[in-house]
Amino acid sequence: MKAFARLYQSLDQTTSTNAKVAAMQEYFADAAPEDAAWAVYFLSGRRIKRLIGAALLRTWLVEESELPAWLVEDTYASVGDLAETIALLLAPTHDTGDVSSLSDLIEDKLLPLRGAEPAQQRAVVTTWWRTQAYERCYLINKLMTGALRVGVSQILLARALAENADLPRAVILHRLMGEWQPNAAFYNALIAEDDGAASQSRPYPFCLAAPLADAAGINTDCLASIETTLGPVSHWQAEWKWDGIRAQLVRRGGETFLWSRGEELIGERFPEIVAAAEKLDDGTVLDGELLAWKLPYTDEGVLPFAELQRRIGRKTVGKKLLNDVPCLFLAYDLLENNGEDLREYPLHARRTRLQALIGHSQSDDTRHGLQLSRQLEASDWSTLAEHRSDSRARQVEGLMLKRVDSAYGTGRKRGLWWKWKIEPHTVDAVMIYAQAGHGRRSNLFTDYTFAIWDDDVLVSFAKAYSGLDNSEIKKLDKWIRGNTIERFGPVRSVKPEQVFELAFEGINASSRHKSGIAVRFPRISRWRHDLSAKDADTLASVKRLIANSNG
Amino acid sequence: MPRKDLKPIGDLIQATGRGLDCLAGGFTIDPWKPVELSLITHAHADHARPVATRYIASKASVPLLRHRLGQDICIQGVDWGETLLLGDTRVSFHPAGHVLGSAQIRVEREGEVWVFTGDYKPDSDPSCEAFELVPCDTFITEATFALPVYRWPDGGTVVAEIIDWWQQMKRSNRPAVLFAYSLGKAQRVLAELRAYTDELVYLHGAVAPMTQLYRDAGIDMVPTELIDPKAPRQDYAGKLVLAPPGASGSKWMQRFPKASTGFCSGWMRVRGNRRRDGYDRGFVLSDHADWQGLLNTIEATGATRVLTTHGQSATLVRYLREERGIDAAELRTQYTDKSAVTPPTYEQASR
Ligand SMILES: [Zn+2]
Ligand SMILES: [Zn+2]
Numbered sequence: 001m002k003a004f005a006r007l008y009q010s011l012d013q014t015t016s017t018n019a020k021v022a023a024m025q026e027y028f029a030d031a032a033p034e035d036a037a038w039a040v041y042f043l044s045g046r047r048i049k050r051l052i053g054a055a056l057l058r059t060w061l062v063e064e065s066e067l068p069a070w071l072v073e074d075t076y077a078s079v080g081d082l083a084e085t086i087a088l089l090l091a092p093t094h095d096t097g098d099v100s101s102l103s104d105l106i107e108d109k110l111l112p113l114r115g116a117e118p119a120q121q122r123a124v125v126t127t128w129w130r131t132q133a134y135e136r137c138y139l140i141n142k143l144m145t146g147a148l149r150v151g152v153s154q155i156l157l158a159r160a161l162a163e164n165a166d167l168p169r170a171v172i173l174h175r176l177m178g179e180w181q182p183n184a185a186f187y188n189a190l191i192a193e194d195d196g197a198a199s200q201s202r203p204y205p206f207c208l209a210a211p212l213a214d215a216a217g218i219n220t221d222c223l224a225s226i227e228t229t230l231g232p233v234s235h236w237q238a239e240w241k242w243d244g245i246r247a248q249l250v251r252r253g254g255e256t257f258l259w260s261r262g263e264e265l266i267g268e269r270f271p272e273i274v275a276a277a278e279k280l281d282d283g284t285v286l287d288g289e290l291l292a293w294k295l296p297y298t299d300e301g302v303l304p305f306a307e308l309q310r311r312i313g314r315k316t317v318g319k320k321l322l323n324d325v326p327c328l329f330l331a332y333d334l335l336e337n338n339g340e341d342l343r344e345y346p347l348h349a350r351r352t353r354l355q356a357l358i359g360h361s362q363s364d365d366t367r368h369g370l371q372l373s374r375q376l377e378a379s380d381w382s383t384l385a386e387h388r389s390d391s392r393a394r395q396v397e398g399l400m401l402k403r404v405d406s407a408y409g410t411g412r413k414r415g416l417w418w419k420w421k422i423e424p425h426t427v428d429a430v431m432i433y434a435q436a437g438h439g440r441r442s443n444l445f446t447d448y449t450f451a452i453w454d455d456d457v458l459v460s461f462a463k464a465y466s467g468l469d470n471s472e473i474k475k476l477d478k479w480i481r482g483n484t485i486e487r488f489g490p491v492r493s494v495k496p497e498q499v500f501e502l503a504f505e506g507i508n509a510s511s512r513h514k515s516g517i518a519v520r521f522p523r524i525s526r527w528r529h530d531l532s533a534k535d536a537d538t539l540a541s542v543k544r545l546i547a548n549s550n551g
Numbered sequence: 552m553p554r555k556d557l558k559p560i561g562d563l564i565q566a567t568g569r570g571l572d573c574l575a576g577g578f579t580i581d582p583w584k585p586v587e588l589s590l591i592t593h594a595h596a597d598h599a600r601p602v603a604t605r606y607i608a609s610k611a612s613v614p615l616l617r618h619r620l621g622q623d624i625c626i627q628g629v630d631w632g633e634t635l636l637l638g639d640t641r642v643s644f645h646p647a648g649h650v651l652g653s654a655q656i657r658v659e660r661e662g663e664v665w666v667f668t669g670d671y672k673p674d675s676d677p678s679c680e681a682f683e684l685v686p687c688d689t690f691i692t693e694a695t696f697a698l699p700v701y702r703w704p705d706g707g708t709v710v711a712e713i714i715d716w717w718q719q720m721k722r723s724n725r726p727a728v729l730f731a732y733s734l735g736k737a738q739r740v741l742a743e744l745r746a747y748t749d750e751l752v753y754l755h756g757a758v759a760p761m762t763q764l765y766r767d768a769g770i771d772m773v774p775t776e777l778i779d780p781k782a783p784r785q786d787y788a789g790k791l792v793l794a795p796p797g798a799s800g801s802k803w804m805q806r807f808p809k810a811s812t813g814f815c816s817g818w819m820r821v822r823g824n825r826r827r828d829g830y831d832r833g834f835v836l837s838d839h840a841d842w843q844g845l846l847n848t849i850e851a852t853g854a855t856r857v858l859t860t861h862g863q864s865a866t867l868v869r870y871l872r873e874e875r876g877i878d879a880a881e882l883r884t885q886y887t888d889k890s891a892v893t894p895p896t897y898e899q900a901s902r
Contacts, residue, residue: 012822013831013832014811014831015829015831016809016811016831019723065699067699068870068873068874070869071699071866071869071870074698074866075698075699075700078698078700078821079700079821079823080823081822081823084821084822084823085700088700088702088820088821089699089700093704443823443824443827444827469800470799470800470829471800471801474800
């Protein structure tokens, strides 16, 4: 337990990913397998269910602290976290009680609390409070309330374990999938030598596109400049740049593995795609995009990213959600066919084989979870530019350009793949409401609502959370505190004085919004200190954007 | 000066629209609006504002006040415990243990004794005079950290943690940038470090002048060097840098790539405060009294009436009234009224 508390502390005390990996490596190098298994369990985001209700803990805290109940409540409200409030109020400066190992603590002491008599629970818990120093007292409380959260990603955990065990990261990630019991046998199997079982699931490193604006000597507004830099349009394969999740679909040994670009296995969340992939031959790897898409399938049925997000958020997907938000895998490259690695073949050759493989499915089966990414025909750059100007209406971010003679590169290799995105819309709007953020930002006002003029009335039109840097956020937070008009629970209305330029990707008419418009991905592009509220845009001018983007 | 025939009635010290007024003495303590004569507890910006014609302060405070309010201010420095006769009152200054020269101000009229603490800290601190307990009838106390979660660890332990962190950064070749208020906290750190090391510490431009004034006052600190913003960039890997919290996230920080950051403050006792600002490390080092420190001091003064300023005033008042049976009330002042979630930034206020 001491070692795990130290690990927790080290992870909590740095934002450097290298330092986090080093701390985990140090911990796992010395940990007994049965303790390491529990550590992996918590670090991979798993939790044990709440053992004791918060109300009971608060009652005991009042009794133990010998403070008036109102003062304990005030204190809790100020600290914002019960586990921490308890540790801050009660934990001794130094440990005085026994310190068991992580696995003993959980298996012999914590888990048996479930269903025990309250009096017995109270005796055990308050003894911890009195004897464990702050860090451990806090951790035990977090474990008891099922709320332990550690700031590491699955990838970082896998990186630490993989480097310690000298295994490929994908092997560890694969072994961490699904259901398992945190015990010594599990941990030993986790770091055992690679038996090849995992390698069959492994994806290829993704080839990434660079923004065309970054290309040397280019002016993306000037077609002649594009032609000079990229050459004739026939050298390029053009497709829509989708706003979904980049993924690889791996079919090997009779099994299907769906990998996100974050090297996470996400097949469980997309059963319709896994089902569609069953018809693929063994030894097939597709590169493509996960998208939410209206069924039956038509070329223009893509659903907004927000819809897709509803699917990503769930580990298991209910029937209703499956029905409301169908998803599919839009394939744009074939990396492996009949077990053969095709990455060194030129793109046009891979494309021909890709079309042969799945090109027919869309005409056959409009409910199919696997579709082909359409190639855009263009005999010159201006035709392609016309396609691009269609992006907003088609709910895509612009175009992808891939050199037809290129091999499939690893990482962000310059000059092979370009993304030619459209410029975002911008509107100058006035901040009218502010709300505290979540998690780490819960003490700062970071969520804002913006309004534009409808005649002489400000109507709220978009919310935005991001786009300001830390020092601007702090400055704005201070301003909000000093310029609050009214409070509605966590929300404050503020003096309509601060103007911000908002950028967003799409705009649509909406009957659900007071303003009659809905915008996609609004974000703050800059704080317009130079403008006052009366300079903000009007509803009429913003509505004109809808007409333009659809017409 | 008050007129002899017009005897002021009511409280000896009252919070008015301009500061803590003492009508009987013809002066105002720590005023925030223009007054003729002001008595200043200490040089922090929420207490020392350039609004008076004449100032009286502890001798040790004078150079700091001149630096902050202007070299040409009209100011009289008094010795600790020296009695001044002002109007109908006898006034003396007593160490508050908050920062160098910080004073509690004792005011006596016809045997009735009032004490205003300014900000204070009963804990030991090598960079300033030790807090002196002053018995009184009415005690006006600060309440910045008046919540029972604020319990300070021993200062030496905290400085050992800072040393440990600095050593870790040396091993991983990263700069260690420590944020601390430029008046008081930064110099306390430099003085506490003296017990462990003689190594050079680098200073932000806001910290350096204050540090020099502390040196002039004979405070023993580790050697320091000012980071000249115009000089070519150098490598600070493995070095300790002291900067005001306002520098966090600023352009100035770009000269310390891969820096690990820490913040020295009582607020760091609560994890959320540290996470909120994205500091890697929080060091619980405060120049105020903690919860127990406040209660112990209040009791030891023997005061039958307690008035509160700063921070968690309402909490302290309710606790004293309900749990201790003391006649307590809040005083409305303009001393930095920061809630527990908003660490005070004296630097910003003074700029
Ligand atoms: Zn102060
Ligand atoms: Zn103060």
